[in-house]
Amino acid sequence: GESVGLHLPTLSVQEGDNSIINCAYSNSASDYFIWYKQESGKGPQFIIDIRSNMDKRQGQRVTVLLNKTVKHLSLQIAATQPGDSAVYFCAGREFNKFYFGSGTKLNVKP
């Protein structure tokens, strides 16, 4: 089955800097990926998605990069703000199911 994991459990960045959160997956059959943001005590919130036929997708202040060769995707947050502090995790789709990583906690220092 799908195995989705994150490289770093915690990431601390200075307000205004760019953040990069990484995710690795093991199943080459995964064809769709989502990044979620989860604040304490709340449900996951969709940030951005990308299909496997794409290498890059941009949203507002966020960019997702997909490298299928090494089975890696990343989330880039530009000009990180205090409100970005949360746990971020990726999810990969295999058939009709999503498999989730354990998450990276992003701490934004003022």
Add this chain to the structure above:
Amino acid sequence: NAGVTQTPKFRVLKTGQSMTLLCAQDMNHEYMYWYRQDPGMGLRLIHYSVGEGTTAKGEVPDGYNVSRLKKQNFLLGLESAAPSQTSVYFCASTYRGPPDTQYFGPGTRLTVL
């Protein structure tokens, strides 16, 4: 448009007790999912449904049952709660299933003593 709602928000059970968690969505979504989230672990799929009247097992279905009698509701039941079922439970829904985005509810924090 409330999105995905879950009741209750918190619950404490004793070992062996039963309860039902309710998930409701008002977005006319076909697919609905129940996940559990444990500290340091990613969301794990318990059961899911691809439409009214259908259910299917996920990664960790043991000890849980589900029902989807109405399209907008997805119920998760624990017949005999165990401490290992202490977790935060999230419901999610999508319009037609992946690759469409999953929308999550706020979660139910369950403690089994």
